[in-house]
Amino acid sequence: MSYLTLALAGVAVALIAxxxxxxxxxxxxxxxxxxRFYVAVAGTILVLVVLTAIFDNLMIAANLFxxxxxxxxxxxxxxxxxxxxxxxxxxxxxxxxxxxxxxxxSEQRRQDFSHLVLxxxxxxxxNTAFPFGAAYLMTTREIDGLLIFGVLYFLIPYNFAMYGIxxxxxxxSDLANPRKGGIEGALLAPRLHRPTLWIAALTNIxxxxxxxxxxxxxxxxxxxxxxxxxxxxxAPGLRFKExxxxxxxxxxxxxxxxxxVGLLLAGADITRTNVLILSAFFLWGMAxxxxxxxxxxxxxxxxxxxxxxxxxxxxTTARLALILWILAGTLMLxxxxxxxxxxxxxxxxxxxxxxxWFVSDERSAATNRAWRRFIALNFFSGFLVTLLLIMEWTRS
Numbered sequence: 001m002s003y004l005t006l007a008l009a010g011v012a013v014a015l016i017a018x019x020x021x022x023x024x025x026x027x028x029x030x031x032x033x034x035x036r037f038y039v040a041v042a043g044t045i046l047v048l049v050v051l052t053a054i055f056d057n058l059m060i061a062a063n064l065f066x067x068x069x070x071x072x073x074x075x076x077x078x079x080x081x082x083x084x085x086x087x088x089x090x091x092x093x094x095x096x097x098x099x100x101x102x103x104x105x106s107e108q109r110r111q112d113f114s115h116l117v118l119x120x121x122x123x124x125x126x127n128t129a130f131p132f133g134a135a136y137l138m139t140t141r142e143i144d145g146l147l148i149f150g151v152l153y154f155l156i157p158y159n160f161a162m163y164g165i166x167x168x169x170x171x172x173s174d175l176a177n178p179r180k181g182g183i184e185g186a187l188l189a190p191r192l193h194r195p196t197l198w199i200a201a202l203t204n205i206x207x208x209x210x211x212x213x214x215x216x217x218x219x220x221x222x223x224x225x226x227x228x229x230x231x232x233x234x235a236p237g238l239r240f241k242e243x244x245x246x247x248x249x250x251x252x253x254x255x256x257x258x259x260x261v262g263l264l265l266a267g268a269d270i271t272r273t274n275v276l277i278l279s280a281f282f283l284w285g286m287a288x289x290x291x292x293x294x295x296x297x298x299x300x301x302x303x304x305x306x307x308x309x310x311x312x313x314x315x316t317t318a319r320l321a322l323i324l325w326i327l328a329g330t331l332m333l334x335x336x337x338x339x340x341x342x343x344x345x346x347x348x349x350x351x352x353x354x355x356x357w358f359v360s361d362e363r364s365a366a367t368n369r370a371w372r373r374f375i376a377l378n379f380f381s382g383f384l385v386t387l388l389l390i391m392e393w394t395r396s
């Protein structure tokens with residue numbers, strides 16, 4: 001698929017959805033100032049296009065990335081290919097209409113929409129899209145339609161399936177968990193359970209098939225493992241999240257598998273460096289899950305839910321997480337420069353976890369403060385990893 005085809009498809013979908021949403025909103029509220037709406041959309045498109053032109057040209061001139069020539073139609077504004085302007089146009093067409101549709105709709109509709117979005121954990125979208133994008137881009141050194149499609153898939157549909165399925169089948173236990181109902185997890189009303197599962201299926205299955213058709217047998221296998229892990233973690237009959245140790249293994253797979261898919265779709269070789277980086281990432285993911293499970297020990301035990309934390313206890317689990325983070329950092333020391341610098345990134349996680357070396361099961365809920373810091377640390381770590389990737393890009 002060429003970049004132009006993907007760009008036009010994105011604009012078309014946004015245009016159709018935007019027009020439908022706007023017409024429904026206007027029909028329901030005839031007094032809505034239509035002229036002002038259209039002017040606002042046009043103004044938004046103009047501003048976003050100008051900003052895209054400026055920053056696209058700056059980044060391309062700095063040689064931060066370039067495009068596969070055979071995927072472009074060849075027209076550009078400065079150095080920026082015209083296809084890049086499809087994103088601001090699509091956003092400006094869709095989001096204002098969606099805003100009016102929800103603003104003028106019923107209170108119930110707005111709540112349902114916000115709960116569905118919240119169930120995908122928007123604050124964590126980048127945690128799966130970034131590994132795919134980084135792995136693919138650092139291998140091909142080019143931006144093409146497959147990169148854009150894969151990033152968008154692992155940004156939203158993938159997370160909606162992973163967390164939405166979990167929220168559906170964990171509803172009973174989530175009711176008793178004080179953490180749920182915010183950025184750490186939605187409380188989906190039972191009436192939203194079936195729509196959530198349908199949306200997850202309709203947005204994920206076709207995307208997985210398309211990604212598989214783009215790649216080889218290895219990519220199909222990685223996509224199958226990734227999709228299976230998403231479902232198996234929460235779905236009845238499998239419920240890997242209730243199997244100590246397997247729960248952390250599966251959770252880590254959720255975040256590492258997009259990187260593996262990115263490498264395979266990009267045609268990367270299985271090198272010692274790739275294995276070391278993926279192994280370090282996997283250990284990091286296991287540590288994150290194990291540490292995050294400590295805060296739920298008491299509500300999980302009351303609900304009869306098993307986990308690594310309920311099986312080993314808060315103190316042992318906290319120490320296990322520390323060891324796994326240390327091992328992750330140690331593995332990075334054996335990667336080519338500037339990879340060893342990444343070992344420093346685990347230090348904030350160790351400092352965040354270390355105070356709970358002696359945490360008891362009774363005080364396990366206190367780790368929620370550290371877990372919230374962990375969420376913020378992920379963005380800081382992502383920034384540092386991005387800098388390292390830029391260093392590697394510019395020196396090679």
